[in-house]
Amino acid sequence: MSEIIKIGQTRDSEQFRELERQAYYNTIDISDFAPAEYKYFDKLREICHEYRQGAQTEADKKLLNKRKAQYYAEYKEYTDERLNKLMEYMQQAEFIKRSEALRTEIIKTADKNKKLDLALECISVMINDGGVFFKSAKKE
Numbered sequence: 001m002s003e004i005i006k007i008g009q010t011r012d013s014e015q016f017r018e019l020e021r022q023a024y025y026n027t028i029d030i031s032d033f034a035p036a037e038y039k040y041f042d043k044l045r046e047i048c049h050e051y052r053q054g055a056q057t058e059a060d061k062k063l064l065n066k067r068k069a070q071y072y073a074e075y076k077e078y079t080d081e082r083l084n085k086l087m088e089y090m091q092q093a094e095f096i097k098r099s100e101a102l103r104t105e106i107i108k109t110a111d112k113n114k115k116l117d118l119a120l121e122c123i124s125v126m127i128n129d130g131g132v133f134f135k136s137a138k139k140e
Contacts, residue, residue: 024048036082040075044068091128099125 022028023044030041051064102122109115124130 020044024052036075036078040071043071047071095125095128 019028019041023041026045026049028041028045030038030045033041047064047068051061054060099122102118102125106115106118106122109118
């Protein structure tokens with residue numbers, strides 16, 4: 001599987017340009033690409049073929065470049081959405097991990113007031129409210 005996209009929302013631009021160059025010359029193998037990459041490079045390959053076969057006028061070239069930009073925008077939108085979802089999942093995993101640590105502390109603690117504070121904090125972490133629930137409940 002192609003590894004163009006890194007978790008930190010950075011793309012290996014050299015590798016990406018090389019793949020675009022391969023698409024231009026129709027030497028790219030997209031069979032193992034993820035769906036969004038497959039779609040983009042397949043369409044790019046078609047555009048490049050059209051360009052090499054007969055984009056004679058400037059209008060033809062502009063139209064092909066416009067289509068390429070459109071396909072890239074679609075690809076980028078999909079990959080950005082995917083990265084955002086991954087980041088959300090990672091954040092949810094952190095909340096779960098933190099709430100489990102708090103539940104472990106609740107079990108180990110003998111002091112009832114401390115247990116209540118930990119339980120309120122645990123609820124706050126689980127609902128991801130930034131501590132608002134915990135702080136407001138503690139005031140009462």
